[in-house]
Amino acid sequence: MSRALTVSRAAQLVGVSRAVLQRMIRAGELAQSEGLLDIDELLRAFPDARVEESGILEKVVRIREEAFGRRVREHVLPSPELLSQRLFAQSQELAEMRRHLQAYHALVAATIERLARRPAPPDLAGEAREMLERGLAQVLGSESDNRLDAMTDMLKVVSANVVVRPSGREFLVQGNDSILQAGLKAGLGLNYGCAGGNCGLCKARVVSGETRQILHSDYSLSAAERAQGYLLLCAHTAVGDLVIETLEAGSPADIPEQELVARVRAIQPLGPNTMLLHLQAPRSARLRFLAGQGATVGLAQPGGDLQATWPIASCPCDDRNLHFHVARDPADALAEQLFAGAVKSGDTLGVRGPSGDFVLGADMPPRAVFLACDTGFGPIKSLIEHAMAAEAVERFSLYWLASRPDGHYLGNQCQAWTDAFDEFDYDAASDDDVARGASLLAKRAFDEGDCGASRYFIAGPQAFVDAAARELLEAGAPAERLRATTC
Template sequence: MSFQVTVQPSGRQFTCDEGETILTAAIRAGVGLPYGCKNGACSSCKGKLVAGQVEHGPHQERALSAHDEQLGFSLFCCAKPQSDVTIEAREVAGVGEFPVRKMPVRVAGLQKAADDVMILSLQLPANERLQYKAGQYLEFMLRDGKRRAYSMAIAPHKDEPMSLHIRHLPGGLFTDQVFTTLKERDILRVEGPLGTFFLREDSEKPIVLLASGTGFAPIKAIVEQLEHAGSKRAVTLYWGGRRPQDLYMNALCEEWARTLPAFTYVPVVSNAAPEDNWSGRTGFVHRAVMEDFPDLSGHQVYACGAPIVVESAQREFSAQCKLPEDEFYADSFTSEADLAGATPAAS
């Protein structure tokens, strides 16, 4: 059995198989619904259920509350139609431009950028090239059907091995492997490109880039894409960490600030120790943006990192800095620990 999904206001339609989520079916059909984590944690895919019935799988309460459901909202990454449905969502242009592919990759290199950050380089099969947009991610296909998502940390035009930034989460199924047993020439399987977090190149608005921790990875790809395109847009990068060593590519950012026109770099540290001798900006990284840009009404913001950082930025930039809701683009990095608190599906 299958159900028909109609998207408003575009009127586009696609088929969703029984037991399949609306988002999975949309990706398969090349329909550009906005999304991030695909697992009920980030709320990027939340939209209105206009007609029909769905059943929600496990998800974070903060992504879709019971009150949200009463108001007619749905989380499309975990919503399975029980009838034909009509949804309301702002489609993202360009999502279906490149096909989502599965392929084997070979580990080309492992380089520690910090005690808990590994730069993992991947070699694609001979004569293969993964087409994607700067900011998108891929998923590793692991044992027992498990998956782990990481953003490409290199712009698509670069003729270099694929690069990912992996933060070690002790006890993590994949990150423990990366930091202990994974070695060069090992074979892994990936699927991509995925995600709707990517540079919108049809605007001339100044850009604020906001990263926390390894959320810097897709931001790095976006900066490289802007440089490659010869963009003249003003760009300000805010990168936050607890300690200075968390800004593991600080030297690269400082080089961009010296060499790229209209580019500004603002590192922010929230918990510097006395021995760090930190003299730069302190506190929450999104608050540093608000101090410098009390009026964001004419800007675009691209934010990536821990869910608390992204959610706080989205809420406060909109409420206090006049940022238009449709000019905030985000990718929230969710871990298994984040997902452990998911709300069970309703019985």
């Protein structure tokens, strides 16, 4: 029996990213009906697919697990209650299929019996009876060889597919994650505030499917909202496949400025002149931001508060943990305090943001080209991790210029991406003349890719940004495909 799959489920089964399947759909290599892919169509396009041996999916998953900077991650099955609900739903479906099969069997058996009794030409009755008997034996005595069909049933037990309207984007809810947690991990810009059931900002309407509450909520929905199917995404998980209706943040203008007090989780040297500042937001007040944006960090002091605006170097999918790559800079008083040891683990710092429009944007082309200089890698890292989570990019090209000895302070991380992800290219260069190095890298980046299928992201000192942008524009890159930020 032919069955339809969402793009997310299909990508999970054959071991490729959603971006690859979406490109094949746009190119006419895969037929899609009402947003779904037929299993037979998928097998036609991937005849050699072996679900249990596919490696690309595992590579991407491993990258996500290592890239997001979470110190503790638990891979757990859904709760026993949720598993029982999903298994019950599948048992109902199986029982219905068995009832249909028994009805077909009874019909065929009755037909054979009737043919045996009804006067008819001997050849016709015998031929019809033999055909029905042979066909019934084949149906009842054979096993399906459709491995994707079986895998789909199994995956429905351990994960649920969620489709978001009106955007049409989709993601999987795995383990004990709430719908909100799963959506953020998948790179969606869902609306939320506290993520703890208190503010009501993650309110959404369930169009179809069943949910289960997993978190107590102090926020009360009105009777009218409950009647229309509204719930809090942070407090519920999906029992089975789900369709919800909610708006997503597509641009910086969609996210309001927020203020919170965060605690210093760690201050770690990345090099002689580079420091990692790890802040942790309280559970009741997360910082909602888009990858590539920055935030203003403030330190209260008796002689006057110090503050600095730095790019956020972590992924929005881990909104409690905010990372900043801070360079030693005599002109930055707060940075000097960090390097002097005046700020310690456990201290509190004010955070205001987000700020900036250095974001991926919608309708990403197949290739994303990132050009960074020194700590310009911070916002680039955030963009890369988000793009991996959202599966928004098919091919990554990273060019990192170092103007000082510790400029490639996370070179091992970049090499790990290259080793684990087939479509990730990393090019490290060093030049104390920032403008000259930028021009050389930009020319190389343009020559090594199709400018019509690429979007360019540039981050670093002003001289680096200006030189790289100028080189790309002169080479023929469209201005609308360039995005830049100085840091």
